[in-house]
Amino acid sequence: MPELPEAETIVRGLREVLPGRTIVGVEVVRPDVLRTDPARFTADLRGRRIVDVARRGKNVVLGLDDGASLVVNLGMTGRLLPRTDPDGSTEPGGGSGPAHPAVRLRLSGGSRLVYDDVRRFGELRLLDTAAWRRWSERLGPEPLEEDFEPSLLSPSPSRTPIRSWLLDQRRVAGIGNIYANEALHRAGLHPRRPVCSLTPPEAAALVSAVRSVLREAIEARGTTLRDYRDAEGREGDFAVRLRVYGREGGPCGRCGESILRTVFGGRSAFHCPSCQPWEGRA
């Protein structure tokens, strides 16, 4: 669910409240979200101080004082909710308390951090320095950094559809189905075009489109369709600015043509048949 802009928004919120706090208690309500042995997770986490909050792709990363990293992939419906009240159920202004808590961290100073996840597709893993390096190396470059460059896309021998390429976290880290579809529309590229068919100018346009849509979505604090909330429990504002995602049958904002929904790779793709023709724009 949450993609890079949502993870970034959550990170910025957590950065205001977590660094300097010590984890004084760990309660694992739903062990199936852990990718680390529960007993070990609990024992290794207790007593650690949170020193920083970062992001890698669509993952939230809490840096700990022993060099380890608590990596949180939010899956489709995961939320990280810092709570300052004693029972952790409500927060002033928010109103959306944790309904499906999976892991609760009690923090120094009487606050807590709840990992809440309706569907429990999310995963938490506690990695030491070496494991973190190995894990992070499996991911592609950050799309907002300089090493995400058009030469990754063209020339390329890959015949995979460009949307599948964008969704593959090993190629580039942080793009999900919403922003992949939006970036392709902005770049005027058919979602199913094989990567190897892209010209260098098309690759450059796509890199630029990915960056602009991600930047704008971060400014809007992410996209809320159903479940997504930031660290303060607030919705993101980018949904109203989506041009194709979820807009099957609606008019393309640029040309008025009806947006088409197709399915491949097991997921919905949305595109404008006029602005994103198979052959490429004139």
Place this chain on the structure above:
DNA sequence: AGTGTATCCTGCAGGC
């Protein structure tokens, strides 16, 4: 190498 399918889960919207 790429594609289709299934799996992990729950909730919600829409059709009847």
Place this chain on the structure above:
DNA sequence: TGCCTGCAGGATACAC
């Protein structure tokens, strides 16, 4: 109202 189907911001494993 209720039951059923399909669908969902993700990731992975498998057979063809």
